[in-house]
Amino acid sequence: MSKNLFDLFEQNVNKTPEKTAIVHDKKHLTYQELFRDVKTLSAHLHHKGVTKNTHLAIIANNSIEFVTIMLSCAYLGATIVPLPLTLKNERLVKALRRSDCDFAIGWFTTISYLAENNIFNNDKLIAMGKKAGNCDFYDDFFHKHAAFSISDSVPPDTNYILTMTSGSTGDPKPIIFTQKTKINRSIIATKEIYDLNDNDTVLVSTPLYHSLALRSVLLPLLIGGTAILLTKFTAKNWVDAVEKHNVTFLFAVSTQLEAITHYMQENTYNLNSLNTIISSSALLKQNIKEKLLNIFNCTIYECYGTSEVGVVSHLKVKEMMGSVGKALPYVDLKIKNGEILCKTLTAFEGYYKNEEATQKAHDEEGYFRTGDLGTLDKNGFLFYQGRTKDVIITGAINVYPKDIEDLINEFEEVEDCAVIGIENEHFGEIIVACMTEKDNYSIKIPDIQKACLKHLTDYQMPQKFKIVKSFPKSGLGKILKNDLKKMVVNEERKVGKFNCGTTS
Template sequence: MSQSFQQAEAKMGGIYAIFKNHVKSAPDKTAVIFKHTSLSYQELDHKVCRLASYFTKIGLKAGHRIALFAPNGIEYPVVLMTAAKMGLAVVPLPMSLKGAALEVALKKTPVAAVLAWPTISKVLLEKDLIEQDKLISFEKSVAGEVIWQQVFNEQDNETLDVAETTVDENAPFILTMTSGSTGAPKPIVLSQHCKVQRAIEATKNYYGLVESDKILVATPLYHSLAQRGVLMPLMLGATTVIMAKFVLQSWLDAIETHKISFLFAVSAQLESFLAYEGPNFDLSSLRCLVSSSAVLNAESKKALLSRLNCAFHECYGASEVGVVTDFCVSAEPDKNGSVGRALPFVDLKICNDERQQVSVGEVGEIACKTLTGFSGYHKMPDATAAAYDSEGFFYTGDLGYLDAQGYLYYVGRKKEVISSGGINIFPQDIEAVIKRHPDIVECVAFGVAEPQLGEVIRVAYEQRGDALLDKALRLMCLQELTDYQQPRQFVRLDEMPRNQMGKVLRNDVKLQNQ
């Protein structure tokens, strides 16, 4: 971490202290842009102080948790920075959460206050999941509770002078939900110190970002990647541009209009960019683009190199540990199949089921030791302990292998391995072949139970056009895959189930097509 960031964090504790330095040194500089609204560093800080005043009046203190159900917008940086100032922990949740899943999420991580869209507020009040005086609704009130706009209306709310306090940068700051193959939520606890390390060591220092950069955020802000895209610029003294949601042409327009210089993109966004045939946009301001979320296939990477005139990276990581490896595709196109080498502060190893390190080139579970690790799973000490070995390496649940130069190659999720006739088969090997067909949009290979072999391979796919593809796909597989990798069945889907990041929900595909 650079000396100035270390000093700010050590002096007062955490993210707000770093942000406040930029408020003092460049109060009129644009901090956040959303649609037609922009806030300077001073204006953003004013909103943060107003919200901190209101939180104090309703009894919130350091260590309390608040839930946030909000679409992408100005609200996120205001709430996150207020929580950083007061030492609160934020539980960001998707507005699409419904029914039992909504109740389970809030019961897993009980909160002292909630900020929510009216549709969510109504459910929370009806189910007695939050008290009315501890609820702030956006846009409109559903049962007399305070609305967001009132908090910032100086006629409605007297501002309390909330004294600057030293916060514990190692205390919980963000509790983000992840889910395994069963869909059971596992709250990941991230501290302010962790978020500073991820923003500075894993982003600013690694990619060489500076105060003049403009960073675009176009993924849901309840996800940790987008949160970094908002918090990192505010710690750097740069500008963050937030999109309501990803729409390809609007995304390209935002890059041109705001002269975006750096962005994280998820692989689904880049795949849609490759298929784009609309008007041209000037992307020359882009200095660096980093692909994340899911591994791009080799053909897509080659195609992107011909479309982009900037440093093009692909990174691999997990919510629990942040970015683990990075690969500059534009600098080393000969290593196209890799997801890169470990970042400077990361130790990496590949292990078998007994957690013993395997040889170079041998597939095993990816394990890492890093400065950017999480604080643990909330109230799940056994699950947290089980994720680590005695040397402090976190086991990701992902499979891969290292080559002799230390480049990592991602193979797939450990739980997705197909076992047929006693042989372990990696779905990604099959999918890589099928995706070469020009009419295939996406595909998922998975195992289905079979008495003699244990499992046989079924492939679900989404395609362009109406042509019958099964015969062509079988021929491709026969030509390029070994006998035990041959799919037994093909299922055409009108559309793959995806999350809001555009990532295919593999487990949903499997459950719906057994």
């Protein structure tokens, strides 16, 4: 049997036990120390009933503890369900139930909520940060380290991660990643493509409930490198970490790189350790590409892909302007009816308990339908032309309008709601909630804002609420969102630019 994820990590423990494996704030753990903590946690989780195919939610900010839980579940053969700490109330519960979670480990405020509302029994909950009622406290597991071994090795094709497609809210559609998927994305799709080795230090600057961050933190641990984990991204934190820890490789979302270019115009740092930067999520603007090339003395790639299949194509930023590159060596690309389709070794296993959606996501030859429009030129360069799916990308996070629309439409005075994304230089797109009023009713925007703050995650919060007289609609009564966007932008141009957080 080929090696599973934990086997690859343990190889590096045996090879370089005293090497720094991971750094977070002022905390450093060597490979041997991280291995010891993983084995201790595994003993406690196994005692609580976490075994192969158990589903365990992790609801926490970036931390070494988060990574320890990830590796422990890989060792036990359990499946992790990473969820944002900002997920609240019924939407949190819906995500947990949709992914059939048996246990939850998370920040004490969330664990307290789950316990008090009888979502889980106390013995299925583990609190982090502080104790939460009668639930187990994570730190208590490490008063005495325990030696522990499982009897059977976990097959690499074991389900390992369920990640949500829509910010884990509304109607969440969990994506299944096996251990093999994550290994392929780390080794075949990253180590081999970018010629990495155990001398590399990798910065992780996005939240660990994102697939990109999960790959970023697993990558160095599987190849014997060092992971530098940021609690939260700011341009200063990012630049400080690169300089202090001599970071050599990293993934960054395009909005982060844009913020960094602005910051670097006013600050001087030595970032010469960097060999490679990979820009993910939305496409970089041309002026930002030029600034990056002036700032960094390293190779910068722009990549295209989706959560389901990983990175599909890439190219160096200074090459073939307007393209998102050629297919990577392990990817087959084709265009069908204008849509980008692909086959790849890094593809997901399917949508959890949704065979119909999984089948619909593939054509008769097994190619994944990305939902994106594009063209391929005669030399194999891919050109991205937009999205067929109704999704807003704000700050590199996918937000599905229906989740917000369903909430706002609950208000009695709202006749209809349409949520759109308007291009913005800082966030990629900002979220604008447009509403029409029922006759003899008056919409109170502050009340809707309060409801959104209470029930939505932070990145789903509309930056602007707008009351319109009517929506442009098709002959079948469907709101024409592209026409609505044009209408809103034209109206706003008359009074000035969009200001995030404003209402009208």
